[in-house]
Amino acid sequence: MSRWPEAASEGQPRPAAFPKTCRLLRTDEYSSVFAxxxxxxxxxxxxxxxxxxxxxxxxxxxxxxxxxxxxRRSVDRNLLRRLAREEFRLLRVDLVSHDLVLRLAVKPSALDRKAMAQEIRRLLCKLASPQP
Structure with missing residues (x-):
């Protein structure tokens, strides 16, 4: 029995899920984006x-x-990852076919959940909007 009742059938991901096909998994995939x-x-x-x-x-x-x-705390790193995955999941249909790597570049003074989620959302929306 599926844990998600809205799933059409076993083996098919939910429409708003974050399947492996939407993730960068290998080191060379990350390297090509950075390059x-x-x-x-x-x-x-x-x-x-x-x-x-x-x-x-x-x-x-x-x-x-x-x-x-x-x-330093793994709890905080995992929280940030969850927030990023959720924002990406919600905006994925609006994004064009790009490989993306979201990298924390500066130590946050305070880990505010809403502010971080909004910052991630703004970055993803910048990429989704047409660029001149």
Whole structure:
């Protein structure tokens, strides 16, 4: 029996889920995004991005980098990852086919859940909006 009653059938992800096809999993995938050298910056984050090739285009994919030197407690690092995944999950349909790596670049003075989620959402929306 499925834990999610709204799932159509076993083996099919829920429409708003965060399946493996939407994640960056391998080191070379992260490396290719960093090598492309395009990024959007906010107060605490850098959002590195690379357009996907036509062959591999399957929607936006997300990778996360939250260094221990900025957030010592694993609870805080995991909270930040959960917030980022949730914002990406909600905005995924609006994003073009890019590989994205969200990286914490500055140690936050206070870990405010709402402020961090809003900052991540703004970065993702910048990427979703048409650029001149």
């Amino acid at each position: 492309f050298r395009k990024a959007l910056k906010s107060r605490h984050f850098l959002l590195h991005y690379r357009p996907q090739q036509a062959v591999e285009a399957a929607g936006a994919r997300l990778g996360l980098v939250v260094a221990k030197r900025f957030l």
